[in-house]
Amino acid sequence: MDRIVDISSDGLHLAIYRGFLTVSRGGEEQGRIALDDIGALIVHAHGTTWSNHVFVKMAERGVPVVLCGPNHAPVSVVWPLEGHYAQGARLRAQIDAPRPLQKQLWRKIVAAKIRMQGQVLAANGQEGGAFEMLARKVRSGDPDNTEAQAARRYWKALFGPEFYRDQDADGANALLNYGYTVLRAILSRAICASGLHPTIGIFHSNRANAFALADDLVEPYRPLIDQLVLNLISGGESSVSRDAKRALTSISTFDLEGGPGISPLSVQAGRFVHSLAVSFETGEAKLELPSLPSFLELSGLGRQPVGEEA
Structure with a gap:
């Protein structure tokens, strides 16, 4: 199972030893994890030092190394030069993808996001039916900016009328920053594994x-x-603590239903990105998007964290 490894304590040294990533302080080993078990490495601690071998071994396995700022948002990602065996062909298909295809893909992605927002609201006793209607109204390329319309309703309904999404704020905003960083790392690895390039976006x-x-x-x-952040807040977490980070990194193991059956988010995300690569190659917008979890599954998000932290 791919694990998200978080380095948050100051003054640690990272190195490679016999197939393991080792974490040491003052020459004394604090812990280790098998390289083949790592899905992403996130670092946002002061005074971290590295063996160059760490970056080499992470790159060989397509594992992104994410460096974060004080607000827990990523400022840099170390990206491997080599990826999928068909990387050249897929990269050309990605670059040459016609604008109408990109717009169709973006419509599907926005509609899926809005439906997931509606499901989260409904799971928390809010009116989510309107979001299904909004999702159906999304047009190719989302020229009406339906995504923003949904966001204006969504944040206030979920976190309260006083809430504003601010990347530089503390509390819920900082927790959201860290959680989105974990997601970004998971998707970055899937992009590399699929032979696509992270810089060439569909919409951004x-x-x-x-x-x-x-x-x-x-x-x-x-x-x-x-939803996971809401669960943390309801459980008394108000900052990006050790326990909060463990809960947020556990998102990679959250089970989602898809075509082949139920699989962890990290696996489902890989299939999603692969379907995008195939869409670029075939010219048909067919995406394997995540299915909507049940209310019970959403309420349990982050309750049993399984991440790795040092």
Whole structure:
């Protein structure tokens, strides 16, 4: 099972030893994890030092190394040069994808996100039916910005009328930042494994954004993090603590139903990104999007965290 490894304590040294990532302080080993078990490595601690071998071994396995700022949002991702065996052909198909196809893909992604938002609201006793109607109204390319219309209703209904999404704020906003960073790492690895390039987005196209595609593809999964953060807050967590981070990294193991059956989010995300790569190659917008979890499954999100932290 792919694990999200979080380095949050200051003054640690990371190295590779006989197939393991080792974590040490002052020459004394604090812990280790098998390289083949790592799905992403997230670092946002002061004074972290590295063996260059760490980056080499992470790159060989297609594992993204995510460096975060003080607000727990990513500022850099170390990306491997080599990925899928058909990377060249898929990259050309991604670059050459016609605009109508990109618009159709974005419509499906936005509609899936809005439906997931509605499911989260309904699971928390709010009116979610209107979101199904909004999802059906999304047109190719979302020219009406239905995504923003849904967001204006969604945040207030879920977190209260006083809530504003602010990446630089503490509390729920900081928890959301960290959770979205975990999702971004999961999708980044899936993008690499599928032979696509993270900079070439479907909708996001800011020249300064090196991971525009990852930002596009996390959208259907974001409401799952929102629910997880709501569960943490209801349980008394108000900051990005050790326990909160463990709960948020557990999102990679959250079971989602799809075509082949039930599988962890990290596996389902891989199938989703693969379906995007095939869509670029065939010119048909057919995406394997995540199914809607039950209310019971949403209420249990993050209750039994299984992440790794040092």
